[in-house]
Amino acid sequence: EPEVTQTPSHQVTQMGQEVILRCVPISNHLYFYWYRQILGQKVEFLVSFYNNEISEKSEIFDDQFSVERPDGSNFTLKIRSTKLEDSAMYFCASTLGGSSYNSPLHFGNGTRLTVT
C-alpha cells in the first residue's frame, strides 16, 4: 500500500540554524499538508499546499516557515532560524482531493526535530 515517507526520522539542530524537513507524498495525491505535535500536546495544523501554492496556513506558520515542492515528488518544510520552541514532531500528509472530495489525509511517521 502506498505511503507517505518522511526524512530524516530525527533531526538535531542548534538554535538559529536552518532545517529542511523532507516528505514524499503518495504519488497521485494533489493536496499536501504539514502538521506538528509538541510533546504531550495536540496535533496542530501548519499549512496546506495545492497547485504549487499555499492554500491555507495557521497562525503558527509565520515568516520563519516556508514550504516548497521542488520537483514532482518531494514536499519540503523549511524552518529558517530555529528556536527552542520549534522542537516537536513534524508530520507530512497528503490526500487525493479533486473529484474525490472526501478522500482522507494520509500521514507519514514524522520527523522529530530537536533544537538545542
Add this chain to the structure above:
Amino acid sequence: DAKTTQPPSMDCAEGRAANLPCNHSTISGNEYVYWYRQIHSQGPQYIIHGLKNNETNEMASLIITEDRKSSTLILPHATLRDTAVYYCIVRVASGNNRLAFGKGNQVVVIP
C-alpha cells in the same frame, strides 16, 4: 477548534468489541465524520470515515446516528496493538480542507 467531544480515556478488554463514542452535535450537512488513531507518537493513522450511512472496513465499523449528532467507532475484536489515542474529527467535504485534531480518547486495551 475541534467540533467533537470524546471521553479523555477508556479501557477495553482484549478480544472484546471496543465501542468508542463521539459527539458532534453542531455538525453541518456537508461535514463528514473521520476517525484516526495515533500509536505512541507515530503519524496519525486513518481508520474510517462516513457522512450519514454506517460504514465498515477491515479495521473498524462506524455507526452514525440518524440525526448525525453522534457516532460510535467499533473495533470488533480489540487487541493490545489497538492501544492508541483515537481522534473523531468532522471535516467539510473538500479536497483542500484540513483536519483539526482535538485531544482525542486514550484507549488502553487490557489483557
